[in-house]
Amino acid sequence: MIGQHPINRRKFLLTTGGTAAGAAAVGLMPARALAQAKPLPAYADWKKPDAMIVHTAQTLETTRAGMGSPAITPADILYVRNNLPAPSADITADPDAWEIAFEGVGEPGTMSLGDLKTYGVESIACVLQCSGNGRAFFDHETSGTQWSVGAAGNVFWTGVPLRRVVAAMGGPSASARFLTGTGGETLPEGLDPTTIIVERSVPTSALDVALIAFELNGEPLPVAHGGPARLVVPGYYGVNNVKYIKKIAFTEEESPAKIQQSGYRMRPVGESGAPGQPSMYEMSVKSWVTAPLMDVSSGRVVIQGVAMGGVSAVSGVDVSLDGGGSWKAAEFTGPDLGAYAWRPFELVTDLSVGTHVVASRATNAAGDSQPENFPPNHRGYGNNGWKAHAIELTVS
Amino acid sequence: MIGQHPINRRKFLLTTGGTAAGAAAVGLMPARALAQAKPLPAYADWKKPDAMIVHTAQTLETTRAGMGSPAITPADILYVRNNLPAPSADITADPDAWEIAFEGVGEPGTMSLGDLKTYGVESIACVLQCSGNGRAFFDHETSGTQWSVGAAGNVFWTGVPLRRVVAAMGGPSASARFLTGTGGETLPEGLDPTTIIVERSVPTSALDVALIAFELNGEPLPVAHGGPARLVVPGYYGVNNVKYIKKIAFTEEESPAKIQQSGYRMRPVGESGAPGQPSMYEMSVKSWVTAPLMDVSSGRVVIQGVAMGGVSAVSGVDVSLDGGGSWKAAEFTGPDLGAYAWRPFELVTDLSVGTHVVASRATNAAGDSQPENFPPNHRGYGNNGWKAHAIELTVS
Structure with missing residues (x-):
């Protein structure tokens, strides 16, 4: 599913x-x-x-x-x-x-x-x-x-x-x-x-x-x-x-x-x-999930990733467990290292058996958020679309 | 001298x-x-x-x-x-x-x-x-x-x-x-x-x-x-x-x-x-110089070191080039990583030919500063006296 x-x-x-x-x-x-x-x-x-x-x-x-x-x-x-x-x-x-x-x-x-x-x-x-x-x-x-x-x-x-x-x-x-x-x-x-x-x-x-x-x-x-x-x-x-x-x-x-x-x-x-x-x-606001990537057991799962703000500090990250249908605020799990750094984030959640499409969407202090899709361009530069960076997680 | x-x-x-x-x-x-x-x-x-x-x-x-x-x-x-x-x-x-x-x-x-x-x-x-x-x-x-x-x-x-x-x-x-x-x-x-x-x-x-x-x-x-x-x-x-x-x-x-x-x-x-x-x-406020340690040439010299606050964030560091006779405010050269971390510092200065006793003295957000001497104690614990941590620099 x-x-x-x-x-x-x-x-x-x-x-x-x-x-x-x-x-x-x-x-x-x-x-x-x-x-x-x-x-x-x-x-x-x-x-x-x-x-x-x-x-x-x-x-x-x-x-x-x-x-x-x-x-x-x-x-x-x-x-x-x-x-x-x-x-x-x-x-x-x-x-x-x-x-x-x-x-x-x-x-x-x-x-x-x-x-x-x-x-x-x-x-x-x-x-x-x-x-x-x-x-x-x-x-x-x-x-x-x-x-x-x-x-x-x-x-x-x-x-x-x-x-x-x-x-x-x-x-x-x-x-x-x-x-x-x-x-x-x-x-x-x-x-x-x-x-x-x-x-x-x-x-x-x-x-x-x-x-x-x-x-x-x-x-x-x-x-x-x-x-x-x-x-x-x-x-x-x-x-x-x-x-x-x-x-x-x-x-x-x-x-x-x-x-x-x-x-x-x-x-x-x-x-x-x-x-x-x-x-x-200049780089732009961006994030992606790094764990888990492989199949996991149902129950409590920690979704982890990294988020950057580009040239304005990253200020928040939302995570979706249903491919963008709904979003929950994630928490930063590491220190603020300044405007140009990324921050690790996590969302502790419960996942039921099935397939979940996990996405993350970051926002920076300037108010920019990741778009759903970044426009195609000749050399494939600058992709920060949240949908393309989502992962499909099978929970058993 | x-x-x-x-x-x-x-x-x-x-x-x-x-x-x-x-x-x-x-x-x-x-x-x-x-x-x-x-x-x-x-x-x-x-x-x-x-x-x-x-x-x-x-x-x-x-x-x-x-x-x-x-x-x-x-x-x-x-x-x-x-x-x-x-x-x-x-x-x-x-x-x-x-x-x-x-x-x-x-x-x-x-x-x-x-x-x-x-x-x-x-x-x-x-x-x-x-x-x-x-x-x-x-x-x-x-x-x-x-x-x-x-x-x-x-x-x-x-x-x-x-x-x-x-x-x-x-x-x-x-x-x-x-x-x-x-x-x-x-x-x-x-x-x-x-x-x-x-x-x-x-x-x-x-x-x-x-x-x-x-x-x-x-x-x-x-x-x-x-x-x-x-x-x-x-x-x-x-x-x-x-x-x-x-x-x-x-x-x-x-x-x-x-x-x-x-x-x-x-x-x-x-x-x-x-x-x-x-x-x-709990650790206490402390700092020390790490460069230069060896003989240097006269002229512009960058005094570098690290400073920690203990359980309260380090808020400032002073450096003395005359063994504590006078002090100048150093600058932090790295980000604030939180209350428990150290921060690198530097003082860009000019040094004349001769011997200079270089000391550093940190202060934390709670207002504690390093003492000149830390009291002797049986096992030699907790030494944060600035005088004992000074170095002698020969400038030629």
Whole structure:
């Protein structure tokens, strides 16, 4: 017996943390979403294999079951998405010697991370999430990694507040409209660099909150997550948090790189990416259930999940046990870690024998709530529709 | 040139994260404080060796340099103090099958951790700290591990709120004055169990905040920290957070165990421990500097450390660069994680060539501040004197 908003069985399997191979074996997972049971790539071989889905060597997703509902996501289950092959781990051998160039400021120049640290540090908890998280839940065909919920985590970054450094350098140039970060990956030869370089421009307002991060959850930033230093823009989708940050420039125009000009643009299905379309900057309010995902016994059941507010603190979560027919207020079960962090939630309830479609719907301090459905879009970005993130629970 | 409150050079060496062997080599560390460069014990071989001082197989301290000033202490550098040898890691193989007996409630009985989890969970950030942290800084001789600052960390516990379970069991018996937790270690034969068993009684008011914790920083609780399940009493010294928790009883009297009757009692130097003396329950306001510890160059320097409020949230930290002659307000550099957590702090300053005695002094919301000196006591418990925790910095 399925509730009034039946969910697609394929989507359910995608989300439960069952292996992709297992889902494929029962014939319910389409080829485009099939993640082979590949080994962890060497640069991320310290991740917990049971909690990770290896889509490709550059796209590692946390399983929905393995994610759980932690206040802070342990690094060893945090997803990885690299736009270029990860540099050698050698670059993290002497973090303080890593140099970053600053342009478009009163006094341009290059500083080592060791020198940057003399401006002081901040630690902040934020959700890190790929623009394409939830892509697998759209009904239309999309290219790109078929992430379900696991291209997201909630972590502590520790770094140097960029505003302090830039102030010491005389501030951004008067004409600057963008803060442009450039990654330090070695580019393959023979290709036009603008087609492959990781260089993202965000509005200069990001200067208020951006960090040059060198620690993840209190430990030196590993190369898999951008070490020795990464630009972190709290509240912004992952791609804007440039790894191996080598240059920070205040620019009048957006980067000419493809990843900026046509990549990560929200547009209707069938349209090409282009400047002028919304760029994937600020994240939105979102939540999902992480337990239970498998069949449970009837009686008292604890529904658990995580909820984020985007750039405004998450203020509440409702849970539905009947596919959205009715809703009950869930409780937060972990501390408020600030506007950019997620919070674990739970609803202790009784479930009778049968099939229940369990959904969650978060609201933030700005008053935004998750929509029932997020509009289809060409690349499958930004999915925060509560219906697509629901799970089907069999109670016996 | 030393400030007006010169500090003992021996103490300085104890605190800087230099190896014990190094300090011994220069003849400044007394034999009683000499921690041999022992290997990590098997049950804790996943700790970072460079950040740990192995006093004994059951007492592992975080170095002051290795501790840093994280918002949350990574598990792999968290100190360990076991009162009995750690059980086999086998006991964490199936956490949900672990059973805990409940006595002194309306309906006594035994429940598995899996069943307990159906009452829901909470995550809370708290300082975990040994009663003897800071013992090495007393001038008088004390028995016990010569901890400097590293028998402390700030972690996330996730567990079942004990109050929910006890309410479902009909609440504590009317005559109960203590919440008594018993550890599940196998006791060596041939000894009177009361002399060795880990069984601690705390006031029943602890029921409001106590957790049956099964996760540390979002990951299954390892045996080194009490897995599969540990009683956590936020704000209370480590010994009250009974590992391998097997029994929780509401009792009229305190446990007859030696660890309760005479152990962990605050008393004057030379006196034996006995009931009636204050037991090591609630922690107090405290802070210490963690960087820089070694010689630095003159110019802009960032003084960093951590500060905790005990059972009342830390509200401010002052830093002195002249051994307490004058003080400046430091800034918190990480989020407020609640009343029981610590917060990292920093003071960005300029230091001239010479020797500077750097001290920190925290205040909590209840208005308590660290004293200049904490009174000597027989076992060297509870040291939160700011003077003894100061460091001597040579600036060149």
